[in-house]
Amino acid sequence: MLTRVLHTLVILLAMTTGTWAAVVEETDIDVRTREIAKTLRCTVCQTESVWESAAPLAQQMREAIRERVAQGQSAEEIRAYFHSRYGDYILMQPTAQGLNWLIWAGPFALLVLGGIFLYRALNRWVAQSPAPAPEPLSPVDDRSRDRLDRELHRTAPP
Amino acid sequence: MTRSSQVVLVLVLLGLFALFYQGLWGDPRRIPAVLIGTTAPALEGPDVVSGARISWDQFRGKVVVVNFWASWCQECKLEHQNLLTIQERFQKDPHFVMLGVNYQDKVEHAQQYLNTHGSSFRHVRDVKGLLAIDYGVYGVPETFVIDQQGIIRYKWIGPVTGDAYTRLTEKVLVPLLQGTAPSI
Structure with a gap:
């Protein structure tokens, strides 16, 4: 029984060591490949980067990135290569050039325009609405009037 | 307001x-192809059938139809007979050549595919998928036409069937082989 427990512990320890070794052994090439792959879009996926995707094309792209990193190419050179093949679509973050400015500035411009529109509309509504007339006082019947008089008379100073 | x-x-x-x-x-x-109007990347690698190395040099100075395909691709089967027809029609022109690029495939599957569906032109294996990335390929089938100056002039995503077939042959290949610009 004790032997079986020891064997299990040894196996578990070996598995832990293996996992730890895998983390430690990540090379500089692995790190740079990952950082570049995160900035490129998987062209056959929906909103996934080349790093995150399990698609065969994304796997091949990761390998292509790794090869270029190993050859000493910079991140910009590698991104430029993919951009020259697939255009702006390959970039997870589109460049702020040409019509792409619309993507960057569009939401803010719409927000400002919406704010101005809302401000002017509210101002107009306020100006057009007449000031509310004071509500007429409810009439006091004779019974209530008598009671009020009695109360006032009772509390009035002598 | x-x-x-x-x-x-x-x-x-x-x-x-x-x-x-x-x-x-x-x-x-x-999809607008950024490679249109740029120099075609070299397509080199082992021949799918013989394994012999295919060199890009033999295609220089010719109008090259490049077709990316795979044995698992259903749309590739739809266009295959049309590709054979194109080869049969234009092969007598010394300035014409057709090249298949086998993409994300096992060589035995690719060979079986060619045996089953027929083959009248050469096919290069894209062993690591780098040729496809060089051409900005999204998937298969995709077809490119390269002119005699080595410039990519046309790209079609999907099977070369129907209007796509007519456009490729009559508006791209015929003008290019006559030395004029494609009329697309």
Whole structure:
């Protein structure tokens, strides 16, 4: 029984060591490949980067990135290569050039325009609405009037 | 709301509607290819059938039809007979050559595919998928036409069937082989 427990512990320890070794052994090439792959879009996926995707094309792209990193190419050179093949679509973050400015500035411009529109509309509504007339006082019947008089008379100073 | 504000609002809405309409009804196969008008990357690698190395040099100075395909691709089967017809029609022209690029495939599957469906032109294996990335390929089938100066002049995503077949042969290949610009 004790032997079986020891064997299990040894196996578990070996598995832990293996996992730890895998983390430690990540090379500089692995790190740079990952950082570049995160900035490129998987062209056959929906909103996934080349790093995150399990698609065969994304796997091949990761390998292509790794090869270029190993050859000493910079991140910009590698991104430029993919951009020259697939255009702006390959970039997870589109460049702020040409019509792409619309993507960057569009939401803010719409927000400002919406704010101005809302401000002017509210101002107009306020100006057009007449000031509310004071509500007429409810009439006091004779019974209530008598009671009020009695109360006032009772509390009035002598 | 003033008159000018109403006009601006209508214009903005019309613009958004136009974008929506284009996205809804536009042809997704007509993805603008950034490689059109640029020098074609070299296509080199082992021949699918013989394993002998295919060199890009033998294609220089010719109009090259490059077709990316795979044995697991159903749409590739749809266009295969049309590709054989194109080869049969233009092969007598010394300036014409056709090249298949086998993509994300096992060589035995590719060979079996060619045995089953027929083959009258050469096919290079894209062993690591780098040729496809060089050509900005999204998937298969995709077809490119390269002119005699080595410039990519046309790209089609999807099977070369129907109008795509007519466009490729009559509006791209015939003019290029006659030394004129494609009429697309």
